[in-house]
Amino acid sequence: MKNRIEEIRKERGIRQEDFARQLGVSRQTISSLxxxxxxxxxxxxxxxxxxxxxxxxxxxxxxxxxxx
Numbered sequence: 690m691k692n693r694i695e696e697i698r699k700e701r702g703i704r705q706e707d708f709a710r711q712l713g714v715s716r717q718t719i720s721s722l723x724x725x726x727x728x729x730x731x732x733x734x735x736x737x738x739x740x741x742x743x744x745x746x747x748x749x750x751x752x753x754x755x756x757x
Contacts, residue, residue, distance in 0.1 A: 691750040695723035697741055712736050 698708055698719075705723075709716045712733065721727035722737075729737065738745045 690728055691725065691752065692722065693748050693750070694719070694737065697743070697748065698723075701741075708740070711740055 698705070705716045705719045709719045712719075713736075714733070718727065722729060734745050734749060738748055741748065
């Protein structure tokens with residue numbers, strides 16, 4: 690799953706450390722989310738969307754897997 694966290698965070702001038710503190714997670718978690726190495730729980734996804742004042746679908750991009 691792709692996301693726009695880094696793009697939105699940078700547009701708003703928010704540092705990873707500050708965003709992590711706001712969400713109650715580590716800076717490493719934010720880095721992993723932004724680099725696509727970690728998919729958040731639904732609870733964390735809602736918290737991220739709430740912090741940005743956006744809908745989850747505007748931040749996280751679901752891509753269906755191609756049939757095998």
